Amino acid sequence: MTSPSSSLPDSCSLFGSPSQIDSLVDDLQPEECSTYCSLCHEKFTSPKVLSCLHTFCKVCLERVQDNREKLKCPKCEQDCALPPQGISGLLSDYAVMNVLESDAAERPPLSCTGCKTKDTHAVARCFDCANYLCPNCVMAHQFMHCFEGHTVIDLKDESMNGVIAADKLLHCPRHDREILRFFCRTCNLPLCKECSMDHPTGLHDCEHISECGPRQIEILIDHIEKSRTKINEFKNAGKSVEHLLSCLEMSYHKANAEIDETFKFFYSVVDDRKDELKKELEDLYNTKKVSLVLMSNKVQEMAENVKTMSTFAERILKNSSTSQILAYKHLLEPKLHCIVSFNPDINVSTIDLEFISNYQAIQSAVRNTFGYIRNNFEGTPAPKPLPIARPNSVVSSDFSYQNGHAYDSNIISKKFGSANSLGPFTTSLSDISPYEKWSNGPENLFQNGTPETFPSIDPTLDISPKFLTASMYPVKSQIKRQKMIYHCKFGEFGVMEGQFTEPSGVAVNAQNDIIVADTNNHRIQIFDKEGRFKFQFGECGKRDGQLLYPNRVAVVKPSGDIIVTERSPTHQIQIYNQYGQFVRKFGANILQHPRGVTVDNKGRIIVAECKVMRVIIFDQMGTVLQKFGCSKHLEFPNGVVVNDKQEIFISDNRAHCVKVFNYDGVFIRQIGGEGLTNYPIGVCINQNGEILVADNHNNFNITIFTQDGQLVNASESKVKHAQCFDVALMDDGSVVLASKDYRLYIYRYVQVPGLALTM
Numbered sequence: 009m010t011s012p013s014s015s016l017p018d019s020c021s022l023f024g025s026p027s028q029i030d031s032l033v034d035d036l037q038p039e040e041c042s043t044y045c046s047l048c049h050e051k052f053t054s055p056k057v058l059s060c061l062h063t064f065c066k067v068c069l070e071r072v073q074d075n076r077e078k079l080k081c082p083k084c085e086q087d088c089a090l091p092p093q094g095i096s097g098l099l100s101d102y103a104v105m106n107v108l109e110s111d112a113a114e115r116p117p118l119s120c121t122g123c124k125t126k127d128t129h130a131v132a133r134c135f136d137c138a139n140y141l142c143p144n145c146v147m148a149h150q151f152m153h154c155f156e157g158h159t160v161i162d163l164k165d166e167s168m169n170g171v172i173a174a175d176k177l178l179h180c181p182r183h184d185r186e187i188l189r190f191f192c193r194t195c196n197l198p199l200c201k202e203c204s205m206d207h208p209t210g211l212h213d214c215e216h217i218s219e220c221g222p223r224q225i226e227i228l229i230d231h232i233e234k235s236r237t238k239i240n241e242f243k244n245a246g247k248s249v250e251h252l253l254s255c256l257e258m259s260y261h262k263a264n265a266e267i268d269e270t271f272k273f274f275y276s277v278v279d280d281r282k283d284e285l286k287k288e289l290e291d292l293y294n295t296k297k298v299s300l301v302l303m304s305n306k307v308q309e310m311a312e313n314v315k316t317m318s319t320f321a322e323r324i325l326k327n328s329s330t331s332q333i334l335a336y337k338h339l340l341e342p343k344l345h346c347i348v349s350f351n352p353d354i355n356v357s358t359i360d361l362e363f364i365s366n367y368q369a370i371q372s373a374v375r376n377t378f379g380y381i382r383n384n385f386e387g388t389p390a391p392k393p394l395p396i397a398r399p400n401s402v403v404s405s406d407f408s409y410q411n412g413h414a415y416d417s418n419i420i421s422k423k424f425g426s427a428n429s430l431g432p433f434t435t436s437l438s439d440i441s442p443y444e445k446w447s448n449g450p451e452n453l454f455q456n457g458t459p460e461t462f463p464s465i466d467p468t469l470d471i472s473p474k475f476l477t478a479s480m481y482p483v484k485s486q487i488k489r490q491k492m493i494y495h496c497k498f499g500e501f502g503v504m505e506g507q508f509t510e511p512s513g514v515a516v517n518a519q520n521d522i523i524v525a526d527t528n529n530h531r532i533q534i535f536d537k538e539g540r541f542k543f544q545f546g547e548c549g550k551r552d553g554q555l556l557y558p559n560r561v562a563v564v565k566p567s568g569d570i571i572v573t574e575r576s577p578t579h580q581i582q583i584y585n586q587y588g589q590f591v592r593k594f595g596a597n598i599l600q601h602p603r604g605v606t607v608d609n610k611g612r613i614i615v616a617e618c619k620v621m622r623v624i625i626f627d628q629m630g631t632v633l634q635k636f637g638c639s640k641h642l643e644f645p646n647g648v649v650v651n652d653k654q655e656i657f658i659s660d661n662r663a664h665c666v667k668v669f670n671y672d673g674v675f676i677r678q679i680g681g682e683g684l685t686n687y688p689i690g691v692c693i694n695q696n697g698e699i700l701v702a703d704n705h706n707n708f709n710i711t712i713f714t715q716d717g718q719l720v721n722a723s724e725s726k727v728k729h730a731q732c733f734d735v736a737l738m739d740d741g742s743v744v745l746a747s748k749d750y751r752l753y754i755y756r757y758v759q760v761p762g763l764a765l766t767m
Contacts, residue, residue: 041107047072047082052108055101058088063101070095097181118163120145134160191217191224263381270379289361296359307352314347487684489709489724494745496754498539503529506541507750512733513560514746517568517586520738524752525558525572532558532572532588537738539752545588550578553590558582560734562605562613564628571613573602581605581613583628594630604648604658604690616648616658623648623656625671636673647690647702647734651715657699659688666691666701679717685709690735692743700743702735708745710757723757 045052047068054066062083073079073095078087091097118130120142130140134149141149141160149155178198180186186200194212207214321340324333499508513525520537530548532555535541546555556578562571568586573579580596595602595615604616612633613626621639626632643662650656654671657679664686666679679699680688686705694700698720699713708725731748738744738754745753 041103043104043107052101052104055104056095056098057101058086058098060084060086060088063104066095066098069098102178130163132160132162134158189217190214191220193220193224267379274374274378285363289363292361296361300359303352303354306350310347310350313343317343317347487711487719487722489722491726492710492723492755492757493726494753494755495742496539497751498535499751501750505544506533506535508533509750510733510748511746511750511752513558513573514734514736514744514752515561515563515570516736516738516744517563517570518565519568520740522736522738522744522752523561523563523570524746525561527557527559527575530555530557532561532570532584534588535752537740537742537754539754543588545584552593555582560602560605562607564607564611566611569628571605571607573599573605573615575602581615581626581630592630595624595626598624598632603646606648606650608650608654609652614648614650614656616645616656618645621645623658623669623673634671634673636669638667638669638673638675641667641669641675647688649691649693649699651693651697655715657691657693659691659701661687661689664688666699677717679713680711684719685711689732692735692737694737694741695739700735700737702732702743702745704729704732708732708753708755710743710755712757721757725755729753 043051045055045063045065045068047064050065052063052065055063056066056069057063058069058079058081060081060083062081064082068082069079072082076090076094078089079095080087118140120128120130120140122134122139122141122145125142125144128142128144131143132141132146133139134141134145134155139145140163146160149158149160178188180188180200180203183200183202186202188198188200190199190201190204191197192199192204192207192212192214194214195207198217199207199214204214317340324336499506499511501507501509503509508524508526509528510526511524512527515523517523521542522535522537522539524533524535526533526544531544531546533541533544546553546558548554548556550556555572555574557575558572559575560573563569564571569591570584570586570588572582572584574582578596579599579602580593581599581602582593583591585591599615599617600622601617601619602615603618606614608614611628613628615624615626616622617624620637621642622635622637624632624635638658642658642660644660645658645667646661647659648656655676656669656671658667658669659665660667664680664682664684666685666688668676668679670676679685680701685701685703688701688703690702692700692702693715694712697715699715701711701713703709703711706728708729710723712720712722714720729745729747729749733746733748735746736744740756742754742756745755747753
């Protein structure tokens, strides 16, 4: 097997090995300033410095430029932003220019650059004008007012080279005739007199360069020295990275070998299962074949008996008297009765042999049981699992259950010696609901969740193993959700039948009819399980049988009665029978902000209120049985469900979890948490007693827990839903979602234990 590094691009090769860093340490030794361009290999002409601090001739940069806004450095290939003026606006390499000028000063004569006279030798230099001067220009500097205060140095002065290095002044790039005389410490920029007007005193700290320059240079030198001391740290880091690379290589090959080994075991298990099924098929075939052969022999025997009886009966009937015939009746009647009563069971369905397979469940089982890649650096602890239940509870990453057929222990012991070492293989594929092909979407209901894209790493960030195992992997990456699609949707904006203006509440009755609170239309609409309109009731008003902003619904399953809560101004509960006939209403003087409603197995009505953070329990006559406040634990309750142990599960949209209380108002535990159940919109309990938490963060997500808070499974919609109101469960494993796009969607989720857990 080839090394994975062979497939990596060149940019991914390891830079930072100890030998390379040692060479960098040597490069830090002082060196003379080079005056040659690395592109043209000639002496610099108008040297320009890129943001990566590499210097090239202006003409050379213009030759390689292919973008007006940025330029790739020819040496380090870093993208360098260009100023609005382009390459001309880049800073010149003044050190190189000074060295070039010093070299030129040592090789006189120089030509005058202060006047238009050509071929006139320079005898002095003005550092205010930044020009070489001929005798005439020197005289002009002595007598003309415009040159008053300029510093003119004779080229023969032995101290000139030191002056060039220390006192050379620059023209302002914005104001050509102005000299950079000031320095703004606030903006960290040199300024001319004109520029200083844009840096007012009080807001900006500006000083003359002659006063603050030495101190600023000292600060810069101090920073340089501190940066030099970091090279040893980088050297040690390089050694660590090299060690980590070696460990990575070893773990890669080890994991590769284990994948191959697991595949061989999988293959052997599947092959053994194939042999078992074929033997079972052969046994059934032989059994049915023998049965059919026996049936054939019996039919043939009965046919011969009929022929024999008929021949004998015809002979005696034709040639015997009545008394003689009756003498044979006791012999003939039982045989004839046996023939008449014989009905061979020739049923085609009893001989049909069919192999039933569930490809989708096989895919899920393989994904879940084949294994996963644990993403930890050697010697670094893995990130802690999310708190999905009580703070002291832990989610184990070693699952004791596997999906697939209940394997024969002998098969496993062939490979590992003991079946117990792998944990029980007890979950049968038959427990997984088969996918019915009545979906309007693609046949493949579930797909692999797409891994989250890791954020790009800034080069200045910490790249220690701790960072690599924690920062690179956000909270969301610890849960892998299976994709799901809706198989039915209905509704649109409007006031007609099957239309909504705000479907803010949804419930399902025992017949799987879907009951929708159409809030702004002041009515309740009922649909069958496939979204076909059945009937509606309610109209705007406060009289009996009228509704005013119904926002949530629940169902008393045994009777079919419909419980409706209304928001302000009435904030009350109304009860209607299964046909939409008004029964009673109550709670207007008790409730304030009803948000979630449910009915327990004894018919008690539990209402969760937002804003006041309160739970009230009514009987069906409107008597308050219990009420308690829970402002210490809730932030924005919006859904409620109860189990048969008198535990109340409340989804909290702002706390990103489900809070559990008993009927006395005692807080028991928390389920889910931020990064796992972000902004939940509702909570339900399925037929297995598991808690389904629905949230609408980015997609429509379903996260399934045990009632103790252990994560079981997680799914997400293939399409995005902008905002959603409420959810309800159907008996066939579907979830009804009421959305703010005036539609209801029906999703079906397949429960595959442990499928969502990844590291």
